[in-house]
Amino acid sequence: MSVEPDPAVVEGLDAWRGLNALQQPTWPDQDELARATAKLGQLPPLVFAGEADALRAQLAAASRGEAFVLVGGDCAETFAEATADNIRNKIKTILQMAVVLTYGASLPVVKVGRMAGQYAKPRSSGDETRDGVTLPAFRGDIVNGFGFTPEDRRPDPQRLLEAYHTSASTLNLIRAFTTGGFASLLRVHEWNRGFIKSPAYARYEVLAAEIDRAIRFMAACGADFEQLRTVDFYSSHEGLLLDYERPLTRIDSRTGLPYDCSAHFVWIGERTRQLDGAHVDFFSRVQNPIGVKLGPTTTTDDALALLDRLNPTGEPGRLTFVTRMGASKVRDLLPEIVEKVSADGRPVTWVCDPMHGNGFTSASGYKTRRFSDVVDEVAGFFEVHRALGTVPGGLLIELTGDDVTEVLGGSEEIDDDGLARRYETLVDPRLNHQQSLELAFQVAELLRQA
Ligand SMILES: O=C[C@H](O)[C@H](O)COP(=O)(O)O
Numbered sequence: 264m265s266v267e268p269d270p271a272v273v274e275g276l277d278a279w280r281g282l283n284a285l286q287q288p289t290w291p292d293q294d295e296l297a298r299a300t301a302k303l304g305q306l307p308p309l310v311f312a313g314e315a316d317a318l319r320a321q322l323a324a325a326s327r328g329e330a331f332v333l334v335g336g337d338c339a340e341t342f343a344e345a346t347a348d349n350i351r352n353k354i355k356t357i358l359q360m361a362v363v364l365t366y367g368a369s370l371p372v373v374k375v376g377r378m379a380g381q382y383a384k385p386r387s388s389g390d391e392t393r394d395g396v397t398l399p400a401f402r403g404d405i406v407n408g409f410g411f412t413p414e415d416r417r418p419d420p421q422r423l424l425e426a427y428h429t430s431a432s433t434l435n436l437i438r439a440f441t442t443g444g445f446a447s448l449l450r451v452h453e454w455n456r457g458f459i460k461s462p463a464y465a466r467y468e469v470l471a472a473e474i475d476r477a478i479r480f481m482a483a484c485g486a487d488f489e490q491l492r493t494v495d496f497y498s499s500h501e502g503l504l505l506d507y508e509r510p511l512t513r514i515d516s517r518t519g520l521p522y523d524c525s526a527h528f529v530w531i532g533e534r535t536r537q538l539d540g541a542h543v544d545f546f547s548r549v550q551n552p553i554g555v556k557l558g559p560t561t562t563t564d565d566a567l568a569l570l571d572r573l574n575p576t577g578e579p580g581r582l583t584f585v586t587r588m589g590a591s592k593v594r595d596l597l598p599e600i601v602e603k604v605s606a607d608g609r610p611v612t613w614v615c616d617p618m619h620g621n622g623f624t625s626a627s628g629y630k631t632r633r634f635s636d637v638v639d640e641v642a643g644f645f646e647v648h649r650a651l652g653t654v655p656g657g658l659l660i661e662l663t664g665d666d667v668t669e670v671l672g673g674s675e676e677i678d679d680d681g682l683a684r685r686y687e688t689l690v691d692p693r694l695n696h697q698q699s700l701e702l703a704f705q706v707a708e709l710l711r712q713a
């Protein structure tokens with residue numbers, strides 16, 4: 264039997280339209296937009312509300328220190344790169360990182376892909392000028408094309424539909440990989456195949472051999488491995504483009520309540536978390552677990568007001584604060600926020616994004632980050648939580664399973680000249696496969712200490 268929604272709840276889902284929505288494109292043709300969003304509203308949901316509830320319970324466990332969350336994937340997914348190889352390599356990288364963390368810290372890892380919907384990007388500037396020509400900035404494949412031509416940069420509502428279909432096929436493959444045997448822990452070695460033989464690769468092989476031995480031992484003792492054959496893997500993205508999120512928000516027939524069925528977990532970005540803005544209003548009305556990015560300008564009052572708006576009843580797992588202060592500031596700025604929010608008593612899951620506070624442009628002109636800063640911000644995050652007796656609940660990382668050269672350092676020692684070798688991101692630099700594994704080993708150590 265399905266529960267009918269309260270009409271006021273349904274009406275409220277459009278209240279954001281009367282508020283200030285930052286970082287939205289200027290769609291040139293409103294009729295075309297209306298046709299595309301109407302079509303989107305008729306298409307099936309991408310995820311089931313019950314799955315979002317299951318993730319909420321796991322995020323709640325992470326807030327208590329009973330699990331650790333790993334969110335990983337591209338800065339900006341692209342339609343062209345939604346290929347089987349790319350998706351498989353990203354999943355393998357996340358599974359490998361999760362195994363390193365689980366084994367190292369004896370904690371379950373909640374695996375969340377920044378995948379199957381991470382197509383919209385906030386930009387510092389609404390346009391871009393090259394050689395005297397000014398065009399709208401690239402806002403992600405869901406809005407416009409990366410090519411620097413007026414045709415490419417024109418916001419095109421058909422892209423909303425293409426984002427939906429590409430997300431659906433990505434999710435389909437994710438589900439096939441994670442439930443069809445590929446992600447079975449009995450194949451822990453296989454996930455390392457095909458990657459370059461690096462120090463992190465070798466270190467992973469040693470760990471995988473230990474896991475194999477432990478599994479053989481347990482098998483000899485008669486253990487049943489059914490649970491090791493599949494993994495729960497969730498999808499997430501920044502809930503930036505409200506013309507996409509709203510049509511994919513559906514009423515759950517079990518409860519009569521709205522869920523944003525574009526992904527299991529959606530977060531509000533640092534640039535769109537205004538208390539009186541459209542994003543906070545919209546996401547306050549959906550039932551999914553929600554994240555909010557907190558950058559270095561966040562005050563404790565901001566954080567407490569966001570808690571009031573997004574989790575007034577203090578439901579465990581509902582609200583994740585993703586802090587991204589920067590390596591040089593995290594130890595100064597994070598303690599007061601964590602202390603005051605913890606004193607409030609309503610639970611929050613604390614996740615560290617060590618990427619977005621550490622970007623800069625290198626001498627050769629590439630947008631980059633230092634691997635050492637990424638590691639340092641994570642270390643600072645753990646130190647702050649340890650000092651306060653609060654729980655460092657997880658990590659959010661921009662990564663790719665490929666051998667790109669976008670972040671400086673790591674054991675490959677990528678330097679400024681090296682960035683040009685394989686710099687492929689369309690917006691922000693990502694850890695490559697090797698750097699991702701290296702980070703996982705370092706975080707496992709921090710978790711063990713914690
Ligand atoms: O991913 C984060 C932002 O979208 C990105 O850093 C903005 O980049 P910009 O400053 O090049 O616009």
Ligand SMILES: C=C(OP(=O)(O)O)C(=O)O
Nearest residue numbers: 385532533534556587619
């Ligand atoms: C834009 C992002 O981050 P932030 O909102 O923290 O800048 C992001 O995670 O892609």
